[in-house]
Amino acid sequence: MNDNQRCSSCNEDSGYDIRPLNYHAWARSDAYGVYTGVYCDDCYESDKYPYRKDYYYDESYAGERMDDDY
Ligand SMILES: [Zn+2]
Secondary structure, three states: OOOOOEOOOOOOEOOOOOOOHHHOOOEEEOOOOOEEEEOOHHHHHOOOOOOOHHHOOOHHHHOOOOOOOO
């Protein structure tokens, strides 16, 4: 066990622990600069990253699911 930040998509270990989180190299933010989570480069460059600036206005974002088990 360690406290290294992990990719929110593929769970890849970033190899180090940095706080506050927004200083981490994998810390991502949306088009408004709002922190969205930790994603590795592979996921950030792919469609696994759900907050890509160029996809920000996609309808799938507006229809974001809340709680599936509600
Ligand atoms: Zn990843």
